[in-house]
């Protein structure tokens with residue numbers, strides 16, 4: 122084969138990239154391409170993370186003799202146009218599961234067939250590809266624990282090495298990186314280099330204690346790899362293999378398996394971000410309460426701390442995501458789709474499968490085996506932020522309070538409450 126195009130989507134890396142690896146193994150010349158589709162323009166935090174990831178990928182490709190070709194428009198149309206210009210006869214792209222990705226794949230399949238271009242779909246977005254594991258009765262796994270057992274028992278694909286040299290044919294227009302969007306002040310830096318560095322340093326310092334510490338809100342002991350996984354700056358397979366060989370690796374892989382679990386649910390139920398997986402719940406509109414929740418002004422310190430962390434960093438600790446989501450849906454009775462939209466607008470790691478899968482899990486409309494379970498924010502705060510340090514970090518009005526009162530400021534004398542400028546609770550907690 123003479124020339125192949127590799128379409129980068131959510132696999133913005135050179136390490137363990139099956140699409141790039143296969144193209145380099147089979148074609149004499151390889152054209153790495155990224156198409157920015159205006160139909161799915163990312164909100165600011167993800168736009169910033171994406172631009173940094175593309176810049177890093179371009180730099181790494183240049184070190185290997187190639188470049189990242191950038192186009193803007195409909196992905197299938199841009200792929201066909203570029204294939205015509207460079208006389209490519211093959212296209213490689215990682216398979217994906219969302220509504221959008223499925224429509225993109227179908228269009229690409231049609232257009233490639235029409236132009237007699239060979240299209241290869243590769244794995245790489247998950248450790249185990251969606252659909253590879255099926256329960257005895259067929260279909261997809263609806264419950265996590267049996268999925269986890271199957272996930273751990275199955276053999277994984279082989280890790281792909283980085284191509285040492287990537288020969289690029291002459292191309293007239295390389296294309297410019299999108300401008301950097303304004304973002305949350307504490308947003309992590311995007312890109313494969315930053316993601317790999319983060320993994321290595323976190324593994325060295327914190328993996329061994331992951332099982333014990335991952336729920337400690339103030340400890341901030343989780344890997345913070347989610348946005349790098351979201352954009353494929355790091356390979357989930359490489360991360361799983363790199364963790365498994367060490368103490369703490371098994372607990373950590375269980376979390377990575379949750380990610381794969383929601384991908385296989387989404388592949389089977391692509392409407393996951395729009396419709397309840399398990400319909401029946403009734404919600405009500407409360408604009409004022411929803412606004413207070415979004416702004417981190419509910420008067421419940423642990424909930425407000427989570428939402429303010431999200432605004433400040435484009436990230437929220439998993440335990441805080443659960444508490445804030447449960448408060449919105451269970452205590453305020455507001456539709457999980459409202460919360461999902463707010464998370465989606467701010468999270469650097471926001472993606473359809475994990476955001477919607479988790480929101481539905483918490484709201485009791487999804488893959489939770491105990492759908493009626495409600496989390497009491499106070500009890501959660503006392504268990505996972507006993508000293509109040511997490512609240513102090515993100516809610517400065519309460520920074521002067523000690524651990525005995527920080528989670529229940531409504532019990533303070535009214536004059537002190539007014540001085541602090543912190544709102545009273547939106548609802549009474551049972």
Ligand SMILES: Cc1cc2nc3c(=O)[nH]c(=O)nc-3n(C[C@H](O)[C@H](O)[C@H](O)COP(=O)(O)OP(=O)(O)OC[C@H]3O[C@@H](n4cnc5c(N)ncnc54)[C@H](O)[C@@H]3O)c2cc1C
Pocket residue numbers: 335343344345346347348350351376377378379380381383437438439440442443446464468470471472473475476477479480483
């Ligand atoms: C309401 C709600 C919404 C969420 N939305 C998203 C989202 O949009 N994108 C996203 O990546 N995660 C989402 N999560 C899952 C989880 O909160 C984050 O993946 C995690 O907090 C990221 O931090 P970390 O990388 O330090 O995680 P770690 O604890 O270090 O875990 C390692 C990796 O495992 C995966 N993982 C961990 N927990 C989960 C989980 N519950 N579900 C799926 N994958 C998991 C992530 O890829 C994570 O990076 C959501 C959880 C809730 C409760």
